[in-house]
Amino acid sequence: xxxxxxxxxxxxxxxxxxxxxxxxxxxxxxxxxxxxxxxxxxxxxxxxxxxxxxxxxxxxxxxxxxxxxxxxxxxxxxxxxxxxxxxxxxxxxxxxxxxxxxxxxxxxxxxxxxxxxxxxxxxxxxxxxxxxxxxxxxxxxxxxxxxxxxxxxxxxxxxxxxxxxxxxxxxxxxxxxxxxxxxxxxxxxxxxxxxxxxxxxxxxxxxxxxxxxxxxxxxxxxxxxxxxxxxxxxxxxxxxxxxxxxxxxxxxxxxxxxxxxxxxxxxxxxxxxxxxxxxxxxxxxxxxxxxxxxxxxxxxxxxxxxxxxxxxxxxxxxxxxxxxxxxxxxxxxxxxxxxxxxxxxxxxxxxxxxxxxxxxxxxxxxxxxxxxxxxxxxxxxxxxxxxxxxxxxxxxxxxxxxxxxxxxxxxxxxxxxxxxxxxxxx
Numbered sequence: 001x002x003x004x005x006x007x008x009x010x011x012x013x014x015x016x017x018x019x020x021x022x023x024x025x026x027x028x029x030x031x032x033x034x035x036x037x038x039x040x041x042x043x044x045x046x047x048x049x050x051x052x053x054x055x056x057x058x059x060x061x062x063x064x065x066x067x068x069x070x071x072x073x074x075x076x077x078x079x080x081x082x083x084x085x086x087x088x089x090x091x092x093x094x095x096x097x098x099x100x101x102x103x104x105x106x107x108x109x110x111x112x113x114x115x116x117x118x119x120x121x122x123x124x125x126x127x128x129x130x131x132x133x134x135x136x137x138x139x140x141x142x143x144x145x146x147x148x149x150x151x152x153x154x155x156x157x158x159x160x161x162x163x164x165x166x167x168x169x170x171x172x173x174x175x176x177x178x179x180x181x182x183x184x185x186x187x188x189x190x191x192x193x194x195x196x197x198x199x200x201x202x203x204x205x206x207x208x209x210x211x212x213x214x215x216x217x218x219x220x221x222x223x224x225x226x227x228x229x230x231x232x233x234x235x236x237x238x239x240x241x242x243x244x245x246x247x248x249x250x251x252x253x254x255x256x257x258x259x260x261x262x263x264x265x266x267x268x269x270x271x272x273x274x275x276x277x278x279x280x281x282x283x284x285x286x287x288x289x290x291x292x293x294x295x296x297x298x299x300x301x302x303x304x305x306x307x308x309x310x311x312x313x314x315x316x317x318x319x320x321x322x323x324x325x326x327x328x329x330x331x332x333x334x335x336x337x338x339x340x341x342x343x344x345x346x347x348x349x350x351x352x353x354x355x356x357x358x359x360x361x362x363x364x365x366x367x368x369x370x371x372x373x374x375x376x377x378x379x380x381x382x383x384x385x386x387x388x389x390x391x392x393x394x395x396x397x398x399x400x401x402x403x404x405x406x407x408x409x410x411x412x413x414x415x416x417x418x419x420x421x422x423x424x425x426x
Contacts, residue, residue: 013409013413014411016334017409017411022327022328022406025406026407028406029053030051030052030053031050031407032050032390033388034389035388039388040388041388043389043391043401044392044402045364045402045404046223046404047246047392048246049248050404051312052312052319054315055251058314058315059308059311061311087257087310087314088103090317090318090320091225094226094325095225095232096229096234100262100295100297101260101265101296102258102259102297103260103300104256104310105255105256105257105300105301105305107253107256108243111241111258111300113142114272114273115218115241116146116187118271118272119187122186125183125184126185127150127152127157128186129157129159129187130185130215131161132161132194133162134194134196143158161177163194166199166355167361168191168201168356169191169201171202174206174209175212175213178213186215187216190217190220191221191222191223191224192221192227192230193227193362193363195222195223196367197367198223198363198364198402199355199356199361200361200362200363204231204234204235207237216238218238218241219241220242221240221242223246223247223365224242225242225244226249226325227247228329229325236261237261238260238264242257243256244257247364247404248320249312249319250312254312255305255306258297260299260300265296272293273302275303276302277304278291278293279291279293279294280292280294281294319406334410335405336359336362336364336403338410338414339416342417342418343417347417350425351368354368366402367399368401369398375396375397377398377399378393380399380424383426387419389415389416389419391420
């Protein structure tokens with residue numbers, strides 16, 4: 001995996017797959033069949049990750065426990081009462097965070113609302129929120145509704161951080177925007193990876209800028225967790241949120257997660273929406289009138305977790321631990337380099353890469369704009385699907401391909417690049 005992109009022209013996909021120590025992990029996933037009955041070349045892990053083979057048995061385990069034990073299953077030694085706790089450590093390893101700072105709960109946007117309830121505290125003129133231009137719609141909806149909840153006006157108080165084509169939000173751009181606002185910004189919300197372009201954000205640099213301007217900062221890591229080798233100890237955001245159905249392969253609508261910086265944990269003065277699953281575990285069933293928050297990110301939980309919806313994620317996280325995020329990232333860099341090189345060679349006049357060329361400034365996803373007859377983007381994706389190759393697109397003209405290192409091979413990349421080039425010519 002240490003070869004440069006210049007070596008790619010001399011290596012076949014088969015040779016690179018044969019040398020890949022992570023290749024056996026592909027057998028741990030259910031690869032959907034294409035129309036011809038052969039496994040698909042599935043490059044849409046940025047949208048929905050594939051099903052780990054172990055997921056079925058783990059869901060069945062909990063169904064069987066329910067059948068055998070009923071309510072008593074909550075109180076088994078490995079039962080449901082503390083089921084969510086087993087996810088904190090493996091998630092923390094993917095984030096380089098402390099286990100106490102991490103909790104698996106809810107969905108991404110629900111968690112974002114819970115974090116904004118705690119960390120967006122408008123005071124006087126310091127009442128604005130910064131997001132990136134072209135943010136994922138759900139983030140924008142959540143932030144705009146929070147502003148309105150506080151009696152503010154999104155048209156005035158929701159600010160967009162502009163980016164250059166092919167780049168994600170930058171610390172320099174954020175610094176310029178916050179400087180121009182002269183203390184009017186209360187909170188910054190940025191992605192780990194921009195969903196449309198696939199550009200990665202220098203989270204540590206942006207967080208340092210936000211702190212210098214006395215702003216709180218949170219990250220949406222939906223397209224970053226399980227994709228990049230994240231380091232929240234280095235960036236020290238106030239909070240972060242994510243979903244688990246993309247690179248984490250937790251299944252459709254899988255349980256999401258949240259990170260709360262340790263400096264906020266145990267702070268009884270912080271505002272939060274409260275529920276019984278965030279209350280002191282030893283007193284959870286005591287019916288106390290006063291809320292006593294758990295001394296971890298669990299304090300932001302509201303209700304007991306959906307066991308059957310969490311079980312598939314347990315299977316996937318075990319595979320991440322088996323592989324190691326550093327090794328996965330190394331393979332990911334090689335896969336995207338191979339994809340970029342192949343498409344530049346086969347279809348360079350028909351596509352424009354929107355994602356940065358620099359491997360350090362992107363994750364697994366490469367986004368391309370269709371240059372000739374851009375209105376064909378949707379039909380091109382449909383044509384590839386009929387050949388057993390799964391990518392996706394965003395209107396009007398952007399194709400997104402994301403080889404996931406847990407289950408994608410160089411052969412997948414070669415097949416996708418070859419078929420896409422032919423579809424562009426056809």
